Amino acid sequence: MPDPVILYLDPGTGATLAQIALAGTAGIAAAAKLRMNRLRRKTDSAEPEEERQAEEVTEETATAE
Amino acid sequence: MIEHGSFRDPAARVFYHDGRVFRGLDETAAAADRKAREVGLLDTLVAKDLFVESWPNDEITAPEGLPATAVIESRRVPTINYPSEWSFAMLRDAALATLDANLLAMEQGFILKDASAFNVVYEGTRPLIIDITSLEEFGEKGIWTAYGQFCDHFLAPLMLEAHAGIAFQRYLSGQTEGIPIVELNRLLRGRSGIHKGILSHVRLRSRMEQRAARMDTDRRRAVGRMALPRSAVIATMQRMKSLVSDLESSAPSTWATYEEATPYEQQQAVAKTAFVDESAGRVQARSTAVDVGANAGLFTKILARHFEQTLGIDFDPGAIDALYAETKRSEIENLTPLVIDITNPTPAFGWQGRERKAFTERVRPDFATWLAVVHHLSLGAGIPLESVVATILDFSPESVVEFVSPDDPMAKRISASRTSDLAPYSQQHFEEYVAAGGKVVAERQVSPTRTLYHIRRHGD
Numbered sequence: 001m002p003d004p005v006i007l008y009l010d011p012g013t014g015a016t017l018a019q020i021a022l023a024g025t026a027g028i029a030a031a032a033k034l035r036m037n038r039l040r041r042k043t044d045s046a047e048p049e050e051e052r053q054a055e056e057v058t059e060e061t062a063t064a065e
Numbered sequence: 066m067i068e069h070g071s072f073r074d075p076a077a078r079v080f081y082h083d084g085r086v087f088r089g090l091d092e093t094a095a096a097a098d099r100k101a102r103e104v105g106l107l108d109t110l111v112a113k114d115l116f117v118e119s120w121p122n123d124e125i126t127a128p129e130g131l132p133a134t135a136v137i138e139s140r141r142v143p144t145i146n147y148p149s150e151w152s153f154a155m156l157r158d159a160a161l162a163t164l165d166a167n168l169l170a171m172e173q174g175f176i177l178k179d180a181s182a183f184n185v186v187y188e189g190t191r192p193l194i195i196d197i198t199s200l201e202e203f204g205e206k207g208i209w210t211a212y213g214q215f216c217d218h219f220l221a222p223l224m225l226e227a228h229a230g231i232a233f234q235r236y237l238s239g240q241t242e243g244i245p246i247v248e249l250n251r252l253l254r255g256r257s258g259i260h261k262g263i264l265s266h267v268r269l270r271s272r273m274e275q276r277a278a279r280m281d282t283d284r285r286r287a288v289g290r291m292a293l294p295r296s297a298v299i300a301t302m303q304r305m306k307s308l309v310s311d312l313e314s315s316a317p318s319t320w321a322t323y324e325e326a327t328p329y330e331q332q333q334a335v336a337k338t339a340f341v342d343e344s345a346g347r348v349q350a351r352s353t354a355v356d357v358g359a360n361a362g363l364f365t366k367i368l369a370r371h372f373e374q375t376l377g378i379d380f381d382p383g384a385i386d387a388l389y390a391e392t393k394r395s396e397i398e399n400l401t402p403l404v405i406d407i408t409n410p411t412p413a414f415g416w417q418g419r420e421r422k423a424f425t426e427r428v429r430p431d432f433a434t435w436l437a438v439v440h441h442l443s444l445g446a447g448i449p450l451e452s453v454v455a456t457i458l459d460f461s462p463e464s465v466v467e468f469v470s471p472d473d474p475m476a477k478r479i480s481a482s483r484t485s486d487l488a489p490y491s492q493q494h495f496e497e498y499v500a501a502g503g504k505v506v507a508e509r510q511v512s513p514t515r516t517l518y519h520i521r522r523h524g525d
Contacts, residue, residue: 013288014274015213021273022265023297026304 077198089127152386180211318383350431449488462525473514
């Protein structure tokens with residue numbers, strides 16, 4: 001079954017699904033990175049202040065997703 | 066006069082009046098436009114060189130049958146040009162302009178409802194979005210409706226050239242919707258498919274298109290109601306911007322280094338430059354000039370000093386890409402390089418074969434230069450000299466043409482592999498054909514085998 005025929009029927013659904021999935025994987029990646037950083041923070045207490053603040057911003061973005 | 070190609074957005078239809086451009090807006094479009102102006106978004110987009118200037122015009126009423134809640138006028142750009150006529154860096158910059166406009170709009174709670182590459186037009190070396198009514202309110206949650214279109218119109222052709230080494234122009238020519246990502250998916254198999262962004266925007270999308278095809282209407286409706294938080298849509302656009310910025314062409318170019326590579330051309334360059342400069346100075350109308358076979362743009366830049374806008378056209382995308390970079394670097398603002406094969410200029414296409422216009426309809430120059438081109442057309446491409454001269458006379462009222470005699474080393478090289486007889490090709494024939502439709506204003510021999518003519522069409 002050739003794909004262009006499918007596209008002709010419905011151009012939007014596939015692209016929307018892809019976009020949602022992409023935002024989801026990006027969200028998961030950001031959350032995972034955050035968790036890793038938290039873990040590292042527990043093991044390494046001498047963390048610079050700016051880095052901690054930057055992570056808080058990332059955390060807000062990730063939870064928004 | 067109503068623009069035939071503007072039917073796709075029924076909420077804002079384009080019409081012309083006295084050579085000016087207007088849009089008739091329905092209630093929804095008028096409200097979105099008013100709000101975008103109130104928050105200063107349109108001013109910002111214009112100030113950042115992303116949108117063409119536009120303003121409400123209450124004195125003009127939209128023609129019968131068009132939406133008429135509001136009329137918006139916009140500045141007319143000198144020449145409409147199409148994505149298949151751009152070089153790699155030009156399509157990339159147009160993509161980045163589309164993303165930048167979206168990101169600025171998102172800051173103010175707006176989004177561009179489509180991402181057609183035909184919404185962008187090059188004025189000089191600036192990609193400008195001319196679809197000024199494509200802004201709509203986004204709110205806090207939603208979807209980047211134009212994501213799929215952006216990928217087909219911009220990302221797919223750029224990736225084709227970056228990862229498969231294939232210049233995209235002939236694949237976009239005659240196309241209104243770019244290159245479908247699902248086709249790019251099949252083209253980028255094996256090694257060419259292991260680059261950044263392929264997995265997320267090509268493989269994933271193709272998989273999702275297959276899944277969508279199996280969905281019933283209710284499931285599709287459910288997907289249609291899905292939404293992301295604004296921050297997630299912004300993040301998607303930002304990642305796309307970083308992906309597009311990193312793409313580089315890997316297509317080979319045959320002519321980009323021509324001017325550097327052939328010293329015999331350089332010897333004549335001084336004499337040719339002077340003749341072109343003098344001839345251009347004699348032309349009365351100063352609106353548009355075209356350098357046919359622009360190559361690295363040596364003569365295009367001279368024309369740009371005489372005319373309001375100059376187009377440098379060449380069939381080689383590599384040459385045009387180099388000229389684009391050089392023009393941007395030297396800050397020449399009225400020169401637009403375009404990929405045009407003069408033996409096969411962009412035809413009219415789209416709905417009813419006239420949604421998009423032919424190159425020869427969009428561009429009617431006052432002056433054109435045909436330097437080191439005629440022998441390529443006649444001896445190389447096999448177009449009869451008589452037809453070449455008639456085309457030159459038809460293209461612009463005045464022109465400078467270089468005639469290269471059959472004894473010239475380059476002429477010999479081009480015709481070396483020809484076995485069949487060609488139509489008559491000699492300086493005498495050339496002058497006869499010119500006399501049939503015009504007259505020679507000036508001529509100068511620049512080498513034993515090459516002569517330049519300034520030609521004026523009869524009646525002009």
